[in-house]
Each structure stands twice: as C-alpha cells, then as structure tokens.
Amino acid sequence: MTRSQIEYVLTEIRQLTFDNPFGPERAQRIERMLKQLGTPNGEAHPLQLASANFRKLLPWIRSTEQALLKQLATRPLPEAWKDRASCFAFFALYHEVANALDQLIRNRAADSHQNRQVYTKIQQGVAERHRLIEGMTDRIWNQPEHLFACFYQLRRAFHHIHHEIIGDSTPIQRLRMQVWESVFTKDMMSYQQWMYEAVGRFPTLILGPSGSGKEIVARAIGLSRFIPYQVKAGTFEASAPDSFHPVNLSALSETLIESELFGHRKGAFTGANQDRAGLFASAGAYGTVFLDEIGDVSESTQVKLLRLLQSGEYQAVGDNQTQHYSGKILAATHKDLHAEMQAGRFREDFFYRLCGDQVQTVSLNEILKDRPEELDNSVHYICRKLFGTDGAEQLSPRIVSTLQSQVPVDYDWPGNFRELEQAVRNIVVRNEYQAVRRPPSQSPTQQISQAYQRSSMTMAEWMQAYAKQAYQQLGSYKKAAERLQVDQRTIKKWVDS
Numbered sequence: 001m002t003r004s005q006i007e008y009v010l011t012e013i014r015q016l017t018f019d020n021p022f023g024p025e026r027a028q029r030i031e032r033m034l035k036q037l038g039t040p041n042g043e044a045h046p047l048q049l050a051s052a053n054f055r056k057l058l059p060w061i062r063s064t065e066q067a068l069l070k071q072l073a074t075r076p077l078p079e080a081w082k083d084r085a086s087c088f089a090f091f092a093l094y095h096e097v098a099n100a101l102d103q104l105i106r107n108r109a110a111d112s113h114q115n116r117q118v119y120t121k122i123q124q125g126v127a128e129r130h131r132l133i134e135g136m137t138d139r140i141w142n143q144p145e146h147l148f149a150c151f152y153q154l155r156r157a158f159h160h161i162h163h164e165i166i167g168d169s170t171p172i173q174r175l176r177m178q179v180w181e182s183v184f185t186k187d188m189m190s191y192q193q194w195m196y197e198a199v200g201r202f203p204t205l206i207l208g209p210s211g212s213g214k215e216i217v218a219r220a221i222g223l224s225r226f227i228p229y230q231v232k233a234g235t236f237e238a239s240a241p242d243s244f245h246p247v248n249l250s251a252l253s254e255t256l257i258e259s260e261l262f263g264h265r266k267g268a269f270t271g272a273n274q275d276r277a278g279l280f281a282s283a284g285a286y287g288t289v290f291l292d293e294i295g296d297v298s299e300s301t302q303v304k305l306l307r308l309l310q311s312g313e314y315q316a317v318g319d320n321q322t323q324h325y326s327g328k329i330l331a332a333t334h335k336d337l338h339a340e341m342q343a344g345r346f347r348e349d350f351f352y353r354l355c356g357d358q359v360q361t362v363s364l365n366e367i368l369k370d371r372p373e374e375l376d377n378s379v380h381y382i383c384r385k386l387f388g389t390d391g392a393e394q395l396s397p398r399i400v401s402t403l404q405s406q407v408p409v410d411y412d413w414p415g416n417f418r419e420l421e422q423a424v425r426n427i428v429v430r431n432e433y434q435a436v437r438r439p440p441s442q443s444p445t446q447q448i449s450q451a452y453q454r455s456s457m458t459m460a461e462w463m464q465a466y467a468k469q470a471y472q473q474l475g476s477y478k479k480a481a482e483r484l485q486v487d488q489r490t491i492k493k494w495v496d497s
C-alpha cells in the first residue's frame with residue numbers, strides 16, 4: 001500500500017471508530033472507503049454480526065495494518081499519525097475479537113475459562129500492536145482488563161440495540177442512534193477513558209405512548225452498561241445478562257412498591273414474615289432498576305426515590321438503617337409529565353432528577369407513515385417471536401394481507417405494537433381483526449365548550465368536567481375547592497369519578 005493510502009485509511013478509520021454504528025454516516029463512510037480502495041484481495045472476514053460492505057472493508061484493515069507495521073520496522077511513525085494509529089489499533093483489535101465476544105454474549109452464564117481466553121487474545125493483540133500504540137499513556141492501552149471491559153460493553157450494546165429495537169423506518173433508526181448515545185454519549189473517546197462510571201449511573205427517563213417499546217429500550221440500555229473485568233477471578237464484576245431489574249409500579253399497592261424496591265424487615269407490615277432484600281439491593285452497583293409507569297407513583301414514593309437519586313440513600317420498610325444504591329435507574333411513563341407537574345401530581349424536583357437523559361419512543365402510526373412496508377416487518381417479527389422462523393415465513397404474508405383488507409388505511413394504531421401483537425393473535429385464531437376507532441381526543445376545554453353550545457351534558461357530567469378542569473389548572477384539590485367554593489372532598493369525588 002502507498003503512504004497516501006495508509007494515511008487515508010487511518011483518517012477514515014479514526015472517524016469510523018467513533019461514528020454512531022446506527023447512524024447513516026457510518027454506512028456512507030464505509031461505502032465511500034470501498035469505492036476509494038476497491039475490492040480487497042484478502043478472504044472475506046468471518047465477522048457474523050456485520051453488513052456485507054463492512055465485511056468487505058475488514059481485509060483492508062488487515063492489509064493496512066501489515067503495511068503500517070512493516071513501514072514502522074524501519075522508521076518511526078510520523079508524530080501527526082500517532083493518535084490515528086492508536087485508534088486504528090483499537091478498531092482492528094476489536095474486530096479481531098468480535099466473534100469471540102459474541103460467543104460470550106450468547107453463552108449467558110459466566111464462564112471464567114472462556115473469559116480468560118478472550119482476555120489472553122486481547123493481551124496478545126495489544127503486544128502485537130505495541131509499535132502502533134507507542135507513547136499512548138491512557139488506561140485503554142495500559143490496562144488490558146479495561147480494554148476487555150470496553151470491548152465487551154461495545155459488543156453487548158451493539159447486540160442488544162440491533163436485536164431488540166426492530167425496524168428500518170427513519171424514526172426507528174433515529175431511536176437506535178439515540179439509545180446508543182444514551183449509553184456512550186456523543187464523545188465515545190472520553191466515555192471510554194474516564195466517563196464510563198459516572199455516565200453509567202445517570203438516570204434516564206423513557207417517554208412515549210403505551211405499547212411503543214419503552215421496556216425494550218430500557219432493556220437495551222440496561223444490558224449495555226460498562227462492567228469492569230477482574231483479571232484474577234476471570235469474571236466480570238456483575239453478570240451482564242442478570243443486571244436488568246424491571247418493576248411495573250402501576251401493578252403494585254403503595255406498601256408493596258416500597259417493599260419491592262427498598263426491601264422490608266420481618267414484621268414491618270402484615271404478611272412480612274421474614275426479611276426481604278429489595279430490587280435496589282439485588283441490582284448492585286453495575287445493575288439497572290427499571291421503574292415502569294413512574295407517572296403513577298404517589299408523592300410519598302416520589303420523595304423516597306428522590307432521596308435515593310440525590311444521595312443514593314434509602315431505608316427498607318420497617319428498618320432505620322440507611323443503605324446505599326449506586327447502580328443505574330431507568331424510568332418510563334406514557335403520561336405527559338409536564339401536565340402531571342402542572343396538576344401537582346408529579347414533583348418537579350423528582351422530574352429533573354430523573355432525566356439525566358431522555359429517550360422518546362415512537363408510535364406505530366409514525367413508523368407506518370414514514371415507511372408503510374414496516375407493517376410486513378413488524379408482523380414477521382411478532383410471528384417469529386410467537387411461532388419461530390418457519391412459522392413466521394408461513395404465517396406473516398397471510399396475516400399482512402388480512403390486516404390490509406380489514407383495517408382502514410388511515411387507522412392510527414392507538415395501542416401501538418401491543419395492539420398489533422393482539423391483531424396478529426386474533427387473525428391466527430379467528431382470521432379477523434376488528435380495529436376500534438377512537439374519537440379524536442379533545443382537551444377538557446374543547447369538550448366543555450362543545451357541550452355548552454349543544455347543551456349535551458347532564459348536570460352531574462357538567463360538574464365533574466368543570467371540577468376536573470379546575471383541578472388540572474390549579475394543581476391541587478385544596479386550591480380547586482377554594483376557587484369553586486365547595487368542600488375539598490366533593491372536588492376529589494368529582495375528579496376521581
């Protein structure tokens with residue numbers, strides 16, 4: 001290879017190393033590089049989880065590396081190339097061990113023998129590239145165990161985001177990019193050098209309509225956390241596949257929520273027959289607790305969670321000893337939290353503590369508007385989950401055509417993917433799906449003014465709607481009762497009815 005070819009590859013690979021793998025720039029860059037470099041002579045790279053173009057590019061990496069090392073045997077690296085050469089070494093070594101990392105991910109159980117084999121490969125890989133990384137003083141190169149932990153995290157994140165968040169529409173591509181950034185930030189280099197611990201603990205709020213994949217996004221983020229590797233034990237400090245701890249807060253009573261999250265002591269309440277550790281204790285420092293339906297929790301739980309977010313401190317129910325949680329918190333809701341805050345049902349301080357970062361999921365309607373073919377993809381994905389690959393091949397074309405003939409073209413899928421899953425099951429069983437159209441949603445003010453013009457509400461409905469409007473506007477039962485000059489309990493009865 002010529003010197004200018006080597007320099008070109010070094011420059012582009014530096015960009016490629018830190019490009020978001022789910023962004024359009026990466027695919028464009030790879031295509032440009034292949035155009036510039038031509039088809040490689042080497043064997044196709046056996047990397048499994050990669051696009052065809054990327055596999056074609058990898059032999060170029062190998063030959064650039066050989067040419068570079070040959071050149072380095074006679075003269076030192078130009079100063080301006082050093083940083084790029086180190087990135088190049090990172091990229092080349094990562095892809096050399098990527099299949100072995102995939103194997104670790106597939107083999108869910110911790111296996112110290114397998115971990116040690118990959119670790120040794122990384123150590124050898126660093127040694128072989130010592131001339132490419134000369135002068136580099138950062139942790140990545142001086143602690144192979146840190147490099148291993150970074151590689152393992154990168155691969156896990158790629159794997160989970162790729163496999164969990166399905167679809168080729170633009171909004172879904174954007175969502176995958178957003179999730180990658182939520183894990184690694186936009187500055188991957190600083191993340192891997194020194195930000196990984198702190199950023200890993202940033203709480204993240206996932207917002208979006210019901211059934212639009214908030215839990216899927218939470219799983220992808222939670223399972224992609226950085227976990228240090230312990231050389232002596234041959235294990236990671238926590239088991240990655242067991243590090244995600246979800247809880248649906250709307251399904252539990254107040255006492256159960258606190259017991260589930262914080263644990264309880266024996267005798268703390270009726271039925272507490274023995275001590276029990278809560279989710280925060282089980283999750284540990286490298287775990288993630290996912291608080292689903294956070295918009296539904298009471299003020300008292302919000303206060304306890306706020307304390308935990310601020311100081312890491314909490315107490316088990318019936319215990320006065322303080323415990324600490326230093327893992328990650330993810331929370332999700334389909335509710336409009338700004339409206340909830342205005343109405344006084346969601347604390348502002350809690351909201352701001354929760355959203356170290358925010359991710360917004362996408363409705364099925366938005367996806368289908370952008371790319372109608374996604375209906376086929378989603379149905380195929382759902383059928384594969386229900387009946388396996390062969391079943392999906394057989395069933396999904398029939399299901400798609402039934403949907404197309406029975407569901408109006410402009411149907412907006414209010415229940416999102418969950419509704420589509422239901423539709424698939426209905427068609428499998430009864431060969432039909434009856435989509436229920438909802439009336440377009442109106443604000444309380446619109447409803448009241450229409451009803452006023454048409455005199456279409458009963459007196460009781462009128463009082464109820466008026467009380468709700470006052471409650472939403474003023475933010476508390478007390479203030480609404482004062483304004484409407486009625487008893488607070490009356491307001492509460494109307495609002496909650």
Ligand SMILES: Nc1ncnc2c1ncn2[C@@H]1O[C@H](COP(=O)(O)OP(=O)(O)OP(=O)(O)O)[C@@H](O)[C@H]1O
Nearest residue numbers: 166209210211212213214215216334378381417418
């Ligand atoms: N992009 C997608 N493609 C196909 N199926 C999806 C997608 N996103 C979500 N699903 C499926 O839709 C169902 C609902 O997803 P999930 O539980 O994550 O939604 P949610 O937003 O958390 O809902 P809720 O607000 O009710 O908790 C799941 O079975 C999931 O597998």
